Amino acid sequence: MSPVPEEALRELGRTEGGAEALRLLVRDQHTRRLVLLRALLDAAADTPPARRPPGALARLRDDWALLEAAERADRTAVRTVLLYPLAGPWAQRCLHGLTTGAPDGGDSPELRADLDHFGALAASAAIRARLPFTGRLTGRGGVLVLPTLGALRTGRDEPVPVDVTLRGAELTLRQADAAPVTVRVYADNPDNPASADAAAPDVPVIARSGDPRWLPVLALPPVRPGAAPVPLDDLDPYRTAGTGAARHGLSAVTRLDARHRTAWARSWAEVEPLLRTGGPYRAEETATLLHCLVPLAPPPGSTPAGGGPAQCSGTRREAFGAVLTSRPATAAAFASTLVHELQHTKLAALAALTPLHHEDAAPRHFAPWRSDPRPFDGLLQGAYSHIALADYWQRIALAADRLAARDQAWAEHARTHEQVGAVLPVLAGSGALTKEGRVLVNEMIAVYHRLADHPPPPGHRARAASYVRTARMIWRQRNAT
Structure with a gap:
């Protein structure tokens, strides 16, 4: 029996997801995080002394004892820290260092720093729980x-x-x-x-x-009343550790000064109305899934102040709830970035809960949004996020009062809708989809056809079709196929 009820699967396939469907994803991801932390402590105990820094195990046990005391004082406070998105990359890196390090790697400065960070997490949990304590930490x-x-x-x-x-x-x-x-x-x-x-x-x-x-840490206001504030975290040492950010087209992390913090806050203040306009579920999924924004430096092509058309963004599967992004030029672009990236968050969490396909990982497929061949899973991820963008921009276009805003929204809608149409036959034709994957893809196809009921102006459709044809031709030339 599938761990995902069919109605929730259909909702997610439409890139929606009601409160219960989103809670299902969140609960599973949080359980995985707690299991990972337990595995880390067990690995530290099982690692031969020569492969861990001197005194590391005793320190870890002391930190764990502080966490347990803090949890007895305030369970919510401790879970806020342990389930924080950026604690995921730290835990995976730490576990990897303990289980795969060289036999003589006990004095590795990287592993020592990673293990010391557990003390900072425990201290933060105790502070949030208002548990009086004294300890010694290490700054780096x-x-x-x-x-x-x-x-x-x-x-x-x-x-x-x-x-x-x-x-x-x-x-x-x-x-x-x-x-x-x-x-x-x-x-x-x-x-x-x-x-x-x-x-x-x-x-x-x-x-x-x-x-x-x-x-x-700068806390941006909640997306809706009753939701939690969203940290704009330019401090955590693990915010991009291990991502190979440049390889994936992401710029470096940045430290924000007062002027840039004000600019981020101003942009954020305009996002919530656009999320509501962009779909009845967009604000809710943002409030439920977004627990951290990591600011990235403006990519090449941006103005010194971070404006201009160029922007980059991404998510990390091990950092559930975090979105990494340079500051978008407009509030509409900011909202679309959240829509785009949170679909990756949803689909990755769903795939962790239930397999969606059994295709191999060979990069062979054309995707109009990338210049390199994509594996089947990457194609599915991209199509899923782009169909949500097509829906978002169509709703923005239909609601826009100003001609310029409406024209831009139709252009974005036409492009993303055409891009999805170019890859849906590949997804639908796969014989390796699981039952759950077939339901998901069928719902995506239904959304694609529903969006066609309100087509963009003909000029936008023609330009979008030309854009995808050109992308396919360049892709074939570049990849010799």
């Missing part, structure tokens, strides 16, 4: 990062010990030869003194200090 690369909260500037690239103490709502960070930094930890509204006393579930926690050495 000029900062000590407390995931989900912020970072202390240490001013030194080499490893720096930092003593961390939490008493009530006051966090104190001390490093040798420097004055201590005091950070005030608030729940909800930092201007309301009562909010420092206790944090209710799902209430945002804010860590602020008047000391410029403390860098807080």
